[in-house]
Amino acid sequence: xxxxxxxxxxxxxxxxxxxxxxxxxxxxxxDCLTPRYDLERFGITLVGSPKHADVLLVTxxxxxxxxxxxQKVYESMAKPGVVIAxxxxxxxxxxxxxxYTCPQCVDEVLPVNLYxxxxxPKPEAIMAGVVKLVKHLREKKT
Amino acid sequence: xxxxxxxxxxxxxxxxxxxGCIASWLDRKVTARVQWRVGPPFFQPVFDLVKxxxxxxxxxxxxxxxxxxxxxxxxxxxxxxxxxxxxxxxLDAETAFAGDLIVxxxxxxxxxxxxxxxxxxxxxxxxxxxxxxEMKLMxxxxxxxxxxxxxxxxxAKGSISLGFILGYQETYGMILGTWSGALAFIAAILAMQxxxxxxxxxxxxxxxxxxxxVMVEYSGPPLAVFKLTRIMMLFTLPMLLVAxxxxxxxxxxxxxxxxxxxxxxxxxxVILIRNTNPRLRIDxxxxxLWGPVTWIAVxxxxxxxxxx
Numbered sequence: 473x474x475x476x477x478x479x480x481x482x483x484x485x486x487x488x489x490x491x492x493x494x495x496x497x498x499x500x501x502x503d504c505l506t507p508r509y510d511l512e513r514f515g516i517t518l519v520g521s522p523k524h525a526d527v528l529l530v531t532x533x534x535x536x537x538x539x540x541x542x543q544k545v546y547e548s549m550a551k552p553g554v555v556i557a558x559x560x561x562x563x564x565x566x567x568x569x570x571x572y573t574c575p576q577c578v579d580e581v582l583p584v585n586l587y588x589x590x591x592x593p594k595p596e597a598i599m600a601g602v603v604k605l606v607k608h609l610r611e612k613k614t
Numbered sequence: 615x616x617x618x619x620x621x622x623x624x625x626x627x628x629x630x631x632x633x634g635c636i637a638s639w640l641d642r643k644v645t646a647r648v649q650w651r652v653g654p655p656f657f658q659p660v661f662d663l664v665k666x667x668x669x670x671x672x673x674x675x676x677x678x679x680x681x682x683x684x685x686x687x688x689x690x691x692x693x694x695x696x697x698x699x700x701x702x703x704x705l706d707a708e709t710a711f712a713g714d715l716i717v718x719x720x721x722x723x724x725x726x727x728x729x730x731x732x733x734x735x736x737x738x739x740x741x742x743x744x745x746x747x748e749m750k751l752m753x754x755x756x757x758x759x760x761x762x763x764x765x766x767x768x769x770a771k772g773s774i775s776l777g778f779i780l781g782y783q784e785t786y787g788m789i790l791g792t793w794s795g796a797l798a799f800i801a802a803i804l805a806m807q808x809x810x811x812x813x814x815x816x817x818x819x820x821x822x823x824x825x826x827x828v829m830v831e832y833s834g835p836p837l838a839v840f841k842l843t844r845i846m847m848l849f850t851l852p853m854l855l856v857a858x859x860x861x862x863x864x865x866x867x868x869x870x871x872x873x874x875x876x877x878x879x880x881x882x883x884v885i886l887i888r889n890t891n892p893r894l895r896i897d898x899x900x901x902x903l904w905g906p907v908t909w910i911a912v913x914x915x916x917x918x919x920x921x922x
Contacts, residue, residue: 479664482655510651512642515658520825523672523833526665550670550833 480526480552481606483515487525487549491542492574493532496592497559501529503595511599522549530582533561533574539581546582554585554605558598563587625701627694634845635659640878641848641885648889659845666838674737674831681735686832686839689728693843696721697850703776704853704862710777718776718854719763722809725843726752729818732840733828744827747896748811748818754903755808755815758801761911765789765798766858768918780862788861793922797914799859803883804907806851808899811844813888817896852880 490498504511505518519525522545534542546555557578560566568574578584588601620626638659646653673679696718702709726748733745766789767774770782779789789795808815819827829840856862856876863873894902 476664476668479661480668483658483661483665507650510646510653512646512654513652515654515661518821520821521830523831524826524829524837526669548672550672552669 477610481609484526484602484606485517485519485524486527486529487519487522487545488529489522489531489542489545491530491532491538491562491578492535493559493561497531497562500592500595501531501558501598504598509595509599511602514602516602522546525549526553528553528555528582529558530555530562530578530584531558533565533568533571534576534578534581535573536575539576542578542581554609555582556586556588556601556605557584558588558590558593560589560591563589566591620702621694621698625705626698629701630694630697630846630849631842634842634847634849635663637848637881638845640881641888644882644885645889648886663838663842666841667835669834671834671836672831677737677831678735681731682831683836685728685732685735686836686843688731689725689843690839690846692721692724692728693846693850697846697853700776700850700853700857703780704857707777707780710775710780713774715763715767715774715776715779719760722851722854723752723756725847726809728843729828729840732832732836733818736828736831738831740824740826741828741830743824744818744820744830748828750896750900751808751811751815751818754900755805758903758907758911759805759809761908761915762798762802762805763858765794765911765914765918768915769795776857780857783861788859790859790861792918794914794918795859797910797917799855801907801911801914802855802859803880803887805903806855807884807887808903809851810847810884812884814891814894815899817893817899820893823893848881848884852877852884855880 488498488501503509504516511517522528528546528549530542532538555578557563561568562578564577565571565574579587586601586605588598590597593601622628639654639656642658643653671683673682699714699718699721703714730745730748730752733741733748766779766782769789769792770779773779773782783789790799811818817823817827819829824830829837832840856873860876863876864870865873
């Protein structure tokens with residue numbers, strides 16, 4: 473089990489899903505892969521299909537139209553997988569609170585494992601969050 | 615028993631997969647260094663494969679289950695067989711048989727074929743698009759590759775045996791040293807890039823464009839098998855070129871180092887081509903492979919027939 477979990481946490485493939493964000497969080501996520509931060513050091517890569525992914529990164533304030541689609545993407549993700557909500561909008565709508573277009577937060581639709589606040593969160597914050605998640609996963613299962 | 619051992623362990627599966635993982639790591643590491651990054655740790659390909667093996671397999675509703683799951687295994691079995699054949703001949707030229715080069719070239723088509731079958735059977739429009747691109751690419755790269763591979767055959771007095779070609783190079787020097795050999799080598803490298811589905815020719819699984827293309831519906835172990843096939847191709851195809859054009863491998867003293875260097879040279883060349891080129895459209899790729907590359911290969915064949 474230890475070896476499997478080791479492999480799981482050392483090769484996180486990320487599928488990045490924007491549910492109506494302003495693209496600022498998405499740019500910060502892509503920043504994590506640039507030479508300055510280089511998340512590939514830890515085996516983290518972006519993949520094109522949710523079926524390949526271990527991590528579902530959700531940004532944006534989950535508009536009404538997006539809810540069934542997000543659920544579909546989550547269901548088609550191969551398990552075991554985790555969900556990370558990034559940005560103030562995904563966590564609690566931010567300045568869009570009370571808007572008729574976004575009645576639900578991300579964690580009311582999906583089982584979120586990690587929240588990373590910020591508008592947008594810095595790449596350092598995202599990386600610190602991922603490190604905490606990996607530590608948590610390792611401690612929980614072994 | 616002996617055949618099973620050589621298929622599964624030494625020149626076959628385990629050996630090829632092991633070296634292939636190192637080659638894949640080298641690929642990612644050099645890519646990272648070119649992009650001024652640090653790059654993944656040494657065991658990254660192993661972690662990726664193990665992780666995929668323990669994940670869930672999602673089978674799309676209504677797809678042909680047997681074909682969907684069988685296609686990756688088919689490709690893996692074939693690439694293992696090719697690698698075993700090439701290494702058996704490289705290590706001991708006695709095991710060569712008449713026409714083994716034809717068998718190798720024929721079997722090298724099957725991993726591509728398995729990708730096409732898998733893509734079409736997964737019942738996804740994006741995968742079908744990727745599979746049709748892969749099919750066109752296969753049509754495009756087969757012609758220059760076979761023309762280039764026929765240059766060593768012509769030079770070795772018409773013998774279609776890899777063992778004989780190796781023996782010929784032992785006595786007369788490597789085929790790369792001749793004019794026709796050098797030309798054919800250039801064509802073969804470009805066709806190899808297309809066969810490996812690396813960047814200028816990776817339109818079949820363009821991640822930013824069609825989301826993984828042929829692989830889009832695969833997850834878990836079948837995806838791991840596809841990745842492993844790719845990884846093993848990264849070792850097998852350059853080794854075939856080493857055998858055809860660069861005089862094979864030797865394991866006595868400095869010869870071993872030289873043999874490893876030949877492979878690494880080819881691998882780094884492939885990686886640099888991959889890193890310095892944008893992705894072509896499928897029509898551009900076909901025009902390129904059937905145009906300039908095929909003409910280079912034809913020229914090489916003509917020069918080889920003239921005897922240079």
